[in-house]
Amino acid sequence: MVDYSKWKNIEISDDEDETHxxxxxxxxxxxxxxxxxxxxxxxxxxxxxxxxxxxxxxxxxxxxxxxxxxxxxxxxxxxxxxxxxxxxxxxxxxxxxxxxxxxxxxxxxVDTISKSGFTKTVINKQAKPKEENLSEEEREARMREFIKKYEKELKVFGMMRRYDDSKKYLQEHTHLVCENTANYLVIWCINLEMENKHDLMEHVAHQTICMQYMLELAKQLEVDPRACVSSFFSRIQIADKEYKNSFDDELRAFKERIRKRAAEKVAEAMAEAEEEERQARLGPGGLDPVEVFDSLPDELKKCFEAQDIPLLQETISKMPEEEACYHMKRCVDSGLWLPEANKDKADAEPIYQDAASSSNK
Structure with a gap:
């Protein structure tokens, strides 16, 4: 019988390999x-x-x-x-x-597990897969291909909860016991949290940590991860309090990292959307009409809010010429004020010039 006590307290807290x-x-x-x-x-x-x-x-x-x-x-x-x-x-x-x-x-x-005591641990040792020196582009292509081929199966595993069901499913679908599955589950968790599907995120997070435990155990024992499926689920089902607490602590920490990353991505998406919206509304002179409007004196704001051209002309005529030119040029550059369409571009001066001239009579 396998002596699982030799590795009942394994701290799984990091993934030192490069990830997708x-x-x-x-x-x-x-x-x-x-x-x-x-x-x-x-x-x-x-x-x-x-x-x-x-x-x-x-x-x-x-x-x-x-x-x-x-x-x-x-x-x-x-x-x-x-x-x-x-x-x-x-x-x-x-x-x-x-x-x-x-x-x-x-x-x-990972830093303490390699001790001589492990030489007596019996495990169905399959050869450790060769580590391929892939570029980021190749890794990304492999990941896309993996997801395209197995996404339905990945989602089935992610939705499981009972250890016996998960064990049986992975033993029947051994190709899922790999880093690509762990990476996919992490991404799925982040997306679920961003969609405010918090309960579902926590459900998938549990399966993610199970997969991480198996991959980490395989790394420590230098065996193929598929050889660790039965051992892990047998261990977790009869786990003592210390081992179970370690698993639960890792799960809690993982969910907290997911929440934090999802919040960051939501903030990034909002900032990106705001910037796209700002770029889309820029006027012909490259100025933002919202920012220009906010910078106008209150009396000019009232003119634009009321869309009252006579009032605008009157207000401009009462302002110093330099100030009037400054504000109205910014209004034109932002698209907040459009010069009369029937004027030729060569002499199509904005309204502020006429108004400013009248103020000097």
């Missing part, structure tokens, strides 16, 4: 990997400091015990120092137990 560009950003999991590395480095420092303190304590105790064998005048002081050191040694021993417990409960991951 449609994933939006290759740093989708990178920050979790960095946090994990920092935790490991901090723990290693604590361990080294602890070992240093233990050795120093042992050295001092041995030194005092040697001195106590001789008849020295400050025996009481040395006995007290020895007592303090032994109390410290007891605390260090207690910390030893805490460290062992922490090591035992810390999930394995």
């Amino acid at each position: 560009p449609n994933i939006d950003t290759p740093s989708l999991f990178r920050w979790r990997h960095q946090a994990r590395v920092e935790r490991m480095e901090q723990f290693q420092k604590e361990l080294e400091e602890h070992e240093k303190n233990k050795k120093e304590n042992e050295r001092k105790r041995a030194e005092i015990k040697e001195k106590l064998k001789t008849d020295l005048p400050n025996m009481d002081e040395m006995k007290k120092a020895l007592s303090d050191l032994e109390a410290e040694a007891a605390k260090l021993k207690q910390k030893d137990e805490e460290i062992k417990k922490k090591e035992k409960t810390t999930p394995w991951n």
